Amino acid sequence: MSDYILEARNVVKTYNARGAAPVHALKNVSLGVGKGETVGLVGESGSGKTTLMRMLLAIEQPTMGEVLYRGSSRNSMGKTELKEYFNNVTAVFQNPFSSLNPRRRLWDVMTERRAIERNAKKAERRERAAELTSMVGLPEEYIDRYPHQLSGGQRQRIAIARALAEDPSVIVLDEPMSALDVSVSAQIANLLLELQESYGVGFLLIGHDMDMIRHLCHRVAVLYKGDIVEEGSVDVVMRNPEHSYTKLLLAASELTSLEIGDLSDPVARGADFRLTQPVPTH
Numbered sequence: 001m002s003d004y005i006l007e008a009r010n011v012v013k014t015y016n017a018r019g020a021a022p023v024h025a026l027k028n029v030s031l032g033v034g035k036g037e038t039v040g041l042v043g044e045s046g047s048g049k050t051t052l053m054r055m056l057l058a059i060e061q062p063t064m065g066e067v068l069y070r071g072s073s074r075n076s077m078g079k080t081e082l083k084e085y086f087n088n089v090t091a092v093f094q095n096p097f098s099s100l101n102p103r104r105r106l107w108d109v110m111t112e113r114r115a116i117e118r119n120a121k122k123a124e125r126r127e128r129a130a131e132l133t134s135m136v137g138l139p140e141e142y143i144d145r146y147p148h149q150l151s152g153g154q155r156q157r158i159a160i161a162r163a164l165a166e167d168p169s170v171i172v173l174d175e176p177m178s179a180l181d182v183s184v185s186a187q188i189a190n191l192l193l194e195l196q197e198s199y200g201v202g203f204l205l206i207g208h209d210m211d212m213i214r215h216l217c218h219r220v221a222v223l224y225k226g227d228i229v230e231e232g233s234v235d236v237v238m239r240n241p242e243h244s245y246t247k248l249l250l251a252a253s254e255l256t257s258l259e260i261g262d263l264s265d266p267v268a269r270g271a272d273f274r275l276t277q278p279v280p281t282h
């Protein structure tokens with residue numbers, strides 16, 4: 001048995017639309033995330049990243065192969081195991097402007113699952129929401145706000161807080177910084193590092209930004225036309241990329257670093273912005 005908390009094993013996904021040729025979105029993909037580990041998943045548009053994410057979150061079923069949580073196949077899970085899987089494998093999506101229900105206050109947004117799964121009452125939910133808000137570096141009073149009263153970075157913090165609500169083992173992050181500007185992205189990256197250090201949560205980080213992947217990930221996998229063409233520790237892959245697409249991504253990131261500054265620069269990374277510091281401005 002592997003040590004992965006969440007794992008895709010030999011996953012194939014083919015989309016068949018009537019009258020069109022089948023789309024082989026995932027050909028035979030195996031990828032796992034261990035406890036407290038951050039795995040980067042990179043690949044060009046259409047390579048299958050979202051499809052793999054949907055399989056791992058059990059939003060869709062693979063055509064072949066399986067998804068396992070703590071070694072149990074999703075297909076053979078009973079009701080209790082499924083509940084544990086859904087509480088333990090959560091997600092943060094790309095766009096914090098569309099992923100939070102605009103008609104609900106933040107305490108309600110963050111603890112919805114607690115209400116459904118545990119029939120938790122309002123007082124308990126508000127208490128948990130206040131804890132979560134401070135875990136992600138926002139003032140507790142924010143729980144009574146609506147999403148539109150927050151900046152993009154603050155909304156993404158709330159989306160992360162919502163994903164943390166039931167103490168998950170793995171969070172799948174789908175390009176969580178892509179709608180944010182560089183300095184806010186750097187602050188969110190620091191928050192992820194701190195959350196991992198404090199709570200041992202594993203991350204699957206989907207993205208294109210090789211600087212961010214280098215900064216946050218232990219391992220990286222490169223998806224290309226539905227296959228993982230390269231996988232390994234970030235250091236090895238970045239220093240010695242083998243596949244031409246990996247080389248291309250790295251070359252592109254070198255160009256952007258020249259334009260926007262290097263993330264290894266502590267100021268550009270927002271390193272002075274820690275959870276222990278006062279209220280964030282973004």
Ligand SMILES: Nc1ncnc2c1ncn2[C@@H]1O[C@H](COP(=O)(O)OP(=O)(O)OP(=O)(O)O)[C@@H](O)[C@H]1O
Pocket residue numbers: 015016017023024025043044045046047048049050051052
């Ligand atoms: N429901 C679907 N029906 C048919 N084809 C689909 C469906 N979902 C995805 N595809 C196809 O599967 C392939 C992989 O798509 P996917 O969205 O997983 O790529 P991606 O790497 O996430 O791309 P992007 O970075 O643009 O989001 C694409 O060719 C896409 O058109």
